[in-house]
Amino acid sequence: MSKVGVSHASWDTYRDIEISFKVNGKEVKVKVKPYERLIDVLRNKLGLVSVKGGCGRGECGACVVIMNGKLIPTCLTLAVRADGSEVLTLEGIAPEGKLHAIQKALLDTYAMQCGFCFPGVIMTSKYLLDKNPNPSEDEIKEVLDGNLCRCGSYLRFVKAVKLASKYINEGKIFFDESEVMR
Amino acid sequence: MSSVSEYYKIVEEVFEKYKDKEFLFVGRHSQRWDSVEKIKGKALYTADFARLYSKLVYVHSVRTKYAHALVKSIDTSEASKYPGVLKVITAKDIPGINDVGYVIPDQPLIADRKVRYVGDIVALVVAEDPLVAREAEELISVEYEPLPVITNPLDVVDLMTLKEKPHVLIHDERGSDILVHYKIRRGDIQKAMREADVKVEGVYKTPFQEHAYMEPEASIAIPEPDGSITVITSTQCPFDVRRAVAKVLGLTLNKVRIVVPAVGGGFGGKEDVANETAAKAALAAVLTDRPALAVHTREESIIGHSKRHPAIAWYRHAAKRDGTLLAVEANVVMDGGAYASLGPFVPWRATVHATGPYKVQSARVDVVRVYTNNVYAGAFRGFGNPQVIFAVERQIDLLAEELGMDPVELRLKNILRVGDETVHGQKLTEEHGVGLEEAVMKAVEASRWFELRREYAEIKGPVRKGIGIALFYHGNSIGVEGADYSSVTLIINRDGSISIRTGLTEFGQGAVWGLALIAAEILGVPPSYFKIENTDTSATPDAGPTVASRTTVMGGAATVVAAYKLRRRLNEVASHILGCDPDEVVIRAPEVYCSSDPSRKTKWVDVIEQSFWLGVPLQEFGYYRAPRASWDEETGQGAPYITYTFGAIVADVEVDIETGLVKVNKIYTAYDIGKVINRIGAELNAEGGAIQALGYALMEELIHDKDGRVSNPNLSTYYIPTIKDTPEIIPIWVEAKYRKGPLGAKGFGEPSFNAVAAAIANAVAHALRVNVTELPITPERVYMMLKSKQRY
Numbered sequence: 001m002s003k004v005g006v007s008h009a010s011w012d013t014y015r016d017i018e019i020s021f022k023v024n025g026k027e028v029k030v031k032v033k034p035y036e037r038l039i040d041v042l043r044n045k046l047g048l049v050s051v052k053g054g055c056g057r058g059e060c061g062a063c064v065v066i067m068n069g070k071l072i073p074t075c076l077t078l079a080v081r082a083d084g085s086e087v088l089t090l091e092g093i094a095p096e097g098k099l100h101a102i103q104k105a106l107l108d109t110y111a112m113q114c115g116f117c118f119p120g121v122i123m124t125s126k127y128l129l130d131k132n133p134n135p136s137e138d139e140i141k142e143v144l145d146g147n148l149c150r151c152g153s154y155l156r157f158v159k160a161v162k163l164a165s166k167y168i169n170e171g172k173i174f175f176d177e178s179e180v181m182r
Numbered sequence: 183m184s185s186v187s188e189y190y191k192i193v194e195e196v197f198e199k200y201k202d203k204e205f206l207f208v209g210r211h212s213q214r215w216d217s218v219e220k221i222k223g224k225a226l227y228t229a230d231f232a233r234l235y236s237k238l239v240y241v242h243s244v245r246t247k248y249a250h251a252l253v254k255s256i257d258t259s260e261a262s263k264y265p266g267v268l269k270v271i272t273a274k275d276i277p278g279i280n281d282v283g284y285v286i287p288d289q290p291l292i293a294d295r296k297v298r299y300v301g302d303i304v305a306l307v308v309a310e311d312p313l314v315a316r317e318a319e320e321l322i323s324v325e326y327e328p329l330p331v332i333t334n335p336l337d338v339v340d341l342m343t344l345k346e347k348p349h350v351l352i353h354d355e356r357g358s359d360i361l362v363h364y365k366i367r368r369g370d371i372q373k374a375m376r377e378a379d380v381k382v383e384g385v386y387k388t389p390f391q392e393h394a395y396m397e398p399e400a401s402i403a404i405p406e407p408d409g410s411i412t413v414i415t416s417t418q419c420p421f422d423v424r425r426a427v428a429k430v431l432g433l434t435l436n437k438v439r440i441v442v443p444a445v446g447g448g449f450g451g452k453e454d455v456a457n458e459t460a461a462k463a464a465l466a467a468v469l470t471d472r473p474a475l476a477v478h479t480r481e482e483s484i485i486g487h488s489k490r491h492p493a494i495a496w497y498r499h500a501a502k503r504d505g506t507l508l509a510v511e512a513n514v515v516m517d518g519g520a521y522a523s524l525g526p527f528v529p530w531r532a533t534v535h536a537t538g539p540y541k542v543q544s545a546r547v548d549v550v551r552v553y554t555n556n557v558y559a560g561a562f563r564g565f566g567n568p569q570v571i572f573a574v575e576r577q578i579d580l581l582a583e584e585l586g587m588d589p590v591e592l593r594l595k596n597i598l599r600v601g602d603e604t605v606h607g608q609k610l611t612e613e614h615g616v617g618l619e620e621a622v623m624k625a626v627e628a629s630r631w632f633e634l635r636r637e638y639a640e641i642k643g644p645v646r647k648g649i650g651i652a653l654f655y656h657g658n659s660i661g662v663e664g665a666d667y668s669s670v671t672l673i674i675n676r677d678g679s680i681s682i683r684t685g686l687t688e689f690g691q692g693a694v695w696g697l698a699l700i701a702a703e704i705l706g707v708p709p710s711y712f713k714i715e716n717t718d719t720s721a722t723p724d725a726g727p728t729v730a731s732r733t734t735v736m737g738g739a740a741t742v743v744a745a746y747k748l749r750r751r752l753n754e755v756a757s758h759i760l761g762c763d764p765d766e767v768v769i770r771a772p773e774v775y776c777s778s779d780p781s782r783k784t785k786w787v788d789v790i791e792q793s794f795w796l797g798v799p800l801q802e803f804g805y806y807r808a809p810r811a812s813w814d815e816e817t818g819q820g821a822p823y824i825t826y827t828f829g830a831i832v833a834d835v836e837v838d839i840e841t842g843l844v845k846v847n848k849i850y851t852a853y854d855i856g857k858v859i860n861r862i863g864a865e866l867n868a869e870g871g872a873i874q875a876l877g878y879a880l881m882e883e884l885i886h887d888k889d890g891r892v893s894n895p896n897l898s899t900y901y902i903p904t905i906k907d908t909p910e911i912i913p914i915w916v917e918a919k920y921r922k923g924p925l926g927a928k929g930f931g932e933p934s935f936n937a938v939a940a941a942i943a944n945a946v947a948h949a950l951r952v953n954v955t956e957l958p959i960t961p962e963r964v965y966m967m968l969k970s971k972q973r974y
Contacts (some may be wrong), residue, residue: 035313049230050223052446054396055480059897062396090223103221107213110862113870114690115220116227116396116446144905148897150394150447151690152870154905180218 019083023048024092032079039063039074041082042089050090050119054148061120061147065089071127090119093126098174102126105164106156107180113151121147125161133168135161189743189806190922196704196742197921206770207702208925209858212709214695216444216688225444228400228416228477235404235473239268241466242315243482244305244322246297249333249555249890250352251326253293258305261321266314268470270322271306275469278432282461284422284454284560288353289521291430291461297326298352299520299555300891301486303458308466308474331555331890335517338552341385341496344513352520352553359553361518361525364533366818368605369544374509378500382580386497386573387956390517390884391490391877393562394902395690397446399487400477401459403467410437411464417456418448418689419727424719426457427464438464442717448689449874450561450932453729454523455487484895488523488560489884491516491551493532493569499577505587505595509544510537510605514570516551516559523560525551527663532566534606534813534822538574539618539655540596542605547818555890561729563871563935567656568878572957575652575940579947588635589651589944590626597622597653598828606813608821615928617854617918618828622653624914625852629832638948647836648949652940654831657823658920658929659732659808666808668736669723672701672744674800678771678787680705680712685725686737687717691867693733693931696860697741700924704745705752706769707786723803731827731929734859736806738924744804755793759784809922825920827933828854831872833941834909837949839968842961844880844946846907849938852914856928864930868913871934877903879939880958 016031023046030045042048042065051074054062058073065074066088094100099107102125106112121144128135128143135143140161149157167173219225232238258270273280273294283289293302304324309315330350332338338359339346352359375381401415411431417423420440428438440460445452459476466474478486493516500509514532518525529551536547582592600616603609610616626632631649638647660666671683682701688694698712715722725737753764760767760783762776775783793800812820834848849872858864881901885893894900919926943954952967 043230044233047233049226049233052227052397053229054398055897057480057896057898059480060396099218099221107217107221110211110213110866112214112217112220113692113866114396114445114447115216115225116444118220119223122221122223141905146904148394148396148902148904150396150449150870150874150902151866152873152903152908153866154873154903154908155869155911156866157905177218180213 017080019080021082021084022086024089034080036079037075038077038079038082041079042074048089048091052116052119061124062117064120064123066123066127071124090122093122094174097177099177099180100126101167101173102129102160102164104175104180105160105167108163109156109160111153111156111160113153117147117149121149121157125164128161129165129168134165192743192746193739193806193922193924196746197926200925201919205703207699207709209861211862212699214692215698215712215714227397227444227446228402228414231402231414231443232475237472239308239310239466239470239472239474240312240315241462241474241476242307242312242319243303243462244307244319246293246300246302246304248297248326248328249300250298250329250331252296252329253304254325254327256304257323261307261318264318264321266311267307267309267318269308271308271465271469276430276465278430281429282426282457283521284457284523285526286522291458299557301557306462306466308470331888333554333556333886333888333890335515335552335554336494338554339515339550341494341513341515344548344550352555361522361551361553362529363548363550364530365816366533366536366545366547366605367816368819371509371511371544371546374544375500378508379503380581380584381498381500382577382584383498384577384580384955386495386576388493388569388572389882389957390492390557390559391562391882392484392884392900393449393451394897395447395449395451398478398480398483399455399459401456401463402473402475403460403463404473405467405471410439411467412439412441413460413464414441414443415456415460416445416452417442418452418687418729420687420717420719421685421724422727423456423460427460430461431464431468439718439720442687445689449563450565450729451487452689453561453727480897481895484900485557485892488558490562491518491528491559491566491569495570495573497573497577499581501581501585505585505592507540507542507596510542512536512547514549516549517554517556518551519554519556519558521558523558525559528561528566530663531657532570533818534657535567535655536570537605538571539598539653539828541598541602545605556886557884557892563874563932565730565932567654568936568939571652571654571937572940572943575937575944576954579944590622590631593653594619594622598655606822607819613921614825615854615856615918615920615926616828617916618653618655618830620916621828621830621852621854624916625830625832625850628912628914629834629850631832634834644840645836645838646949648945648947649832649834650941650944650948651830651832652937652944653829654933654937655826655828656933656936658735658825658827660730661811661823662813666726666736667806668725668732668740669803669805670697670725670737670740670744671723671801671803672748674748674790676790676794678711678790680707681715682712683715683722684737685717685722686733687728688714689728691931692860692863694737695863696734697737699859700738700741701745704742704749707771711771731931731933733931734927735923735929736808738859738927739806740804742924743806744802748802751798752789752793755796755798756784756789759789759792824922825928827928827930829933829937831937831941833938833945835942835945835949837946837964839950842964844959844964846876846909846942848910848912850912850914852916853930853933854916854918855930856920856923857917857926858915859925859927865913867930867934869911872911872938873903873908875935875938876907876942878957879942881960883958
């Protein structure tokens, strides 16, 4: 933080702003500072820890969520921007006890390694499938290009999105969690 | 002592018993234990625990302004008074010993006397709000006396003489900035050089590589009522972190508890940096009596943790006209940056593997590792081996060119096979499992090597194609680096479910799942019955560090021991219930029956319940220590590793000579990893290692400016491969079983990285008919190579 422009006034002097928005289908009201990032509010105030912080600069894709139908990096989004919006995180993509088709497909293709990038990968894939239920391999790669995975499960992400697309086209959006372990 | 040999006997007995059997679980596809919680986003990584502590304080690291300077004084009085700041910590506040060095004590947690690189910490600011902590940093004044900054390791030693040059010492307290010097002396090198028909030589350079695990380092320390401390942290080596925290706080080991939740990648980088982050959090927690979080930003992560050692290697190879390799000479200088980290060991592994997987009659190898003012270098998947593989495999291709031989043909003439001696004089036997030739043949066949090698050479126009091969071997586990032990506790619960406890830590690739598969096979219980407990130094047994590709081979051996003993006891109990001989008891949980009469059967849970009431222990501890390795410091002769993993990589690339862009189309990875235990894990590791090595080959390079500052400390300037860079990867398995390993397995964590960059470099050289001597092969380097056309 640069010295320039910092008066060493306590950050507490910034007043709280109450924002209300819909998260995973539920209305929430939360007090935030004007400088607070959406990622911190989602994680620390709302307990949605699937939203991962990987770089703080919108470079890695670990913190992306769907806001008003758009994919956004929450580390570059001020919380106040969420006022009046609808936000979807990984916690909200399937009903209790169920998995979304993309989650099932990622398990079917055995893509799991460290898992840190997965919330971002899943939200990005869902965003893509919502817009385009039959993406080509190139379209999948184009959209997932912003999600870094250092363990290198990339090849399986492509397979999983294709498989999820198949499931969705067959009308299979949700799967029972108990069906997946084997 | 008979107990010492017992575990060897068990592992070998189990190998013999299972070697021709069809496996139920081992080597088959299975879903790892943690995949559902992770797919739901419920798995907790270290920083995710922060919100559970309402009194949490944040620890902000104040880092040095200079990469090399004496610290004359530090004034924190203004910062301490800043509203919201609870404490400013400097070196004098440390109750124990101010050191977090992993192997040798050369790395202060908080610099007191001098700073040696841009990541050095001079103070910690503790506040309730992280922004307040950062702001207060501005109020700390440090008086430095800048010293000359060394970023080029060749300013410390001369490449050809390996003599130290006069310079202002970085580690003046040691009296020298050469950390280690390892050697191999074999045969009569002068004679071999005189008799050789052909010689090739070159200098090869490889860069600093950043791990870029997606989860940045984090530690949360919680002070306990009895004066002890618990630290939740992201690490590969919790028992080493415990030692570091205990040392810094001046506590005994049993007063420090390290808990490792889900870890977002490590690749070697989380071996020692957690010493620092855990100690920072622990110090803040103890001094404020509040739970404390130390979490690194991506920039801090990149400038503040170890990197892959850059190497500058001079090589000379000599051969007969028929391609027989006569001699190898090498001088290798590894840039270790500011601190030792794993630096005493990485150059040793480089030395052992410095001549590649070939029969070499005469060799002289010298490897030194020097201090500079760069970010420190330490462990990274491959551990010194990829650097020398790049040099050796380029040399072999140059030699093939010089001899007019095909690169595969030349390699087949010289590779190690059963009965051959390594350059260290270690005789390779059936027992070791030596599958290199098979790996080469399979990779060559799958890739249509001979056909494409000719076809691509004819291509003209703006997009050229090339195909290249590279081979490697990789000593298993840690060899003579240290005490090579592991341990595992298997606990069968009353409901028949099974808990596995081991200090071997899961950090992404799921290696510990292999232990569940081994136990499942031996006990006859499906993998779905198993849970791997998170590593916790107060609950899981010390199994040594989770490094050196040792989880499957070393942890697996300990698992074999524990599972075998449990199985024997359970067979006894079942034989009482079923009325048949213990050897006839078949366990196929949930059923248990007699092989002689399958109608005599009972349930797995009933055998467990009976065992409980009979007083038959349902827990077992398995311990294994690797057979001793040997190494002569002066000659490099001995048996440095218990066995070797082998591999052959073929890369198929295209290069746009107008843009300089290299695109990898296919990578064939043929690996001899002994018995494949965890097939999904192996496949994922082969893919992930190849992609990471593609980054090493083509785009990854941490750059320091002349003042030692990192020019690309984030993910938009330090490039790692994305989904678009990922080629088709074709895994091929060769199973030359290691008879002393668990069910014949060898290690595979690091080998998946080893030779991929070298294969890509050889393919680029083939495509462009140029000599590739430096990684990464960026468009700029392609341009420079084409411009100067060094060869062909």
